[in-house]
Amino acid sequence: MTETAEKRIKASEIDPKFKYEISKMHGGEKMMRCFQCGTCTSDCPVARFSDTYRPRQIIRMVQLGLRERVLNSDTLWLCAACFTCTDRCPQDVEVASVIRVLRNLAAEKGIVPQVFKEEASSILESGYAYRIPELRLKKRETLGLPPLPKGNPPSIGKTLHKIGFLKCVEKKGS
Amino acid sequence: MAEHKYLMFLGCAIPYRVTAYEISARKILKRLGVEIVEMPEFNCCGLPLDPVSHETMLILAARNLAMAEQKGLDIVALCPGCAGTLKKVSKMLKEDKHMREEINGHLKEAGLEFKGTVTAKHLLQVLIEDVGLEKIKETVVKPLTNVKVAEHNGCHILRPKEYIGIDDPEDPKMLKALIEATGATCLDYLDETECCGAPSVGVNDKIALQLARDKLNHIKTVDAQAMITICPFCHIMYDTNELRIEKMFNEVYGIPILHYPQLLGLAMGMSPEELAFNDLRVDCSKILGQVCEAGK
Numbered sequence: 001m002t003e004t005a006e007k008r009i010k011a012s013e014i015d016p017k018f019k020y021e022i023s024k025m026h027g028g029e030k031m032m033r034c035f036q037c038g039t040c041t042s043d044c045p046v047a048r049f050s051d052t053y054r055p056r057q058i059i060r061m062v063q064l065g066l067r068e069r070v071l072n073s074d075t076l077w078l079c080a081a082c083f084t085c086t087d088r089c090p091q092d093v094e095v096a097s098v099i100r101v102l103r104n105l106a107a108e109k110g111i112v113p114q115v116f117k118e119e120a121s122s123i124l125e126s127g128y129a130y131r132i133p134e135l136r137l138k139k140r141e142t143l144g145l146p147p148l149p150k151g152n153p154p155s156i157g158k159t160l161h162k163i164g165f166l167k168c169v170e171k172k173g174s
Numbered sequence: 175m176a177e178h179k180y181l182m183f184l185g186c187a188i189p190y191r192v193t194a195y196e197i198s199a200r201k202i203l204k205r206l207g208v209e210i211v212e213m214p215e216f217n218c219c220g221l222p223l224d225p226v227s228h229e230t231m232l233i234l235a236a237r238n239l240a241m242a243e244q245k246g247l248d249i250v251a252l253c254p255g256c257a258g259t260l261k262k263v264s265k266m267l268k269e270d271k272h273m274r275e276e277i278n279g280h281l282k283e284a285g286l287e288f289k290g291t292v293t294a295k296h297l298l299q300v301l302i303e304d305v306g307l308e309k310i311k312e313t314v315v316k317p318l319t320n321v322k323v324a325e326h327n328g329c330h331i332l333r334p335k336e337y338i339g340i341d342d343p344e345d346p347k348m349l350k351a352l353i354e355a356t357g358a359t360c361l362d363y364l365d366e367t368e369c370c371g372a373p374s375v376g377v378n379d380k381i382a383l384q385l386a387r388d389k390l391n392h393i394k395t396v397d398a399q400a401m402i403t404i405c406p407f408c409h410i411m412y413d414t415n416e417l418r419i420e421k422m423f424n425e426v427y428g429i430p431i432l433h434y435p436q437l438l439g440l441a442m443g444m445s446p447e448e449l450a451f452n453d454l455r456v457d458c459s460k461i462l463g464q465v466c467e468a469g470k
């Protein structure tokens with residue numbers, strides 16, 4: 001298939017309910033207000049260095065109902081969550097939050113970049129997003145710093161298990 | 175008793191690899207009479223998992239807030255990501271009864287409940303709002319006159335304005351005022367409020383490094399002697415990667431990246447050793463030489 005043919009939108013791809021689904025989710029409520037002015041993309045620091053990441057395009061894809069295309073898109077994970085788009089949107093769309101909503105839905109399908117999976121498993125193990133080396137913990141003592149809070153990983157794990165969080169990071173993904 | 179008392183919230187990045195920030199922050203807070211209480215039960219603020227599961231982020235943040243409520247103390251976070259998340263979630267749960275009930279349902283088993291009785295602040299906010307610029311100026315014994323630096327706020331201390339709302343995201347003034355309180359000059363430069371790129375590391379390193387490079391270039395243009403940060407992630411992004419960026423793009427910056435408490439600490443007369451300057455990767459000898467000379 002040529003590149004143009006891949007980009008062509010087929011009627012069968014369109015899910016008219018998708019936009020309503022997103023609008024009901026926390027952070028996605030005002031998504032339908034977007035009139036494609038492009039403020040988000042022109043102010044986006046990532047878009048400046050990426051040939052593919054365009055927040056305006058992502059919002060339009062949602063409005064058009066291109067569910068699979070948007071949830072499977074790699075560019076979804078490029079947002080740096082700087083919230084410049086959210087602050088500057090003249091229509092009050094929480095652009096960065098819409099992208100977060102979409103990422104959450106992609107994660108439910110098992111599409112999660114490795115870096116987030118590692119952070120998730122580290123939090124479940126230790127209560128921290130990164131595995132803090134034993135050496136660092138010991139060094140704190142010699143530096144006169146108080147011991148690091150231990151948190152309560154079993155309690156965190158129990159709660160997160162209940163909401164089905166573990167499933168979305170354990171599934172195979174990109 | 176100290177006038178101001180807070181629970182310390184370190185988050186994940188600081189204990190992982192940004193010790194100099196913690197050391198210097200604790201030192202200046204002590205000098206300013208702010209009492210710090212440790213909280214062994216704190217866990218990650220939740221922000222790193224927001225992209226994967228918003229609900230998980232809400233639960234983790236609410237846990238921390240609920241534990242602070244049990245202690246009856248407000249939180250000071252050194253990381254803007256943590257401060258912003260705790261602030262945001264606190265506001266959301268206070269305003270949305272349905273969401274609060276749902277999250278509290280999850281916390282019940284752990285014997286916790288979010289009531290909304292404590293506030294979470296970033297270090298910057300504690301310094302400006304609670305300690306005050308006047309008191310900070312009083313502790314300056316070695317004004318850093320002739321030192322010219324550039325500030326880098328980072329995103330989560332500024333945006334989204336609706337939830338953070340402590341400074342103007344288009345023209346931030348708090349960090350500038352704090353820098354000037356040390357006697358140093360804070361220079362203006364292009365795209366001051368732009369993202370450092372750190373959140374893109376691991377997803378697309380090339381974009382992340384290009385973002386960091388852009389800022390280093392803008393700062394170099396105005397001849398700043400150092401960049402001043404208040405975020406562990408921004409600091410890692412510049413301090414750890416500056417040499418890498420120099421090599422990658424065949425450019426030379428030589429801009430030291432200092433944590434704000436290190437700058438204030440110097441003005442308070444503390445030594446570079448006390449403020450863990452040896453933990454920084456980019457060479458600081460030039461600016462330190464100038465500061466030490468000024469004090470003579």
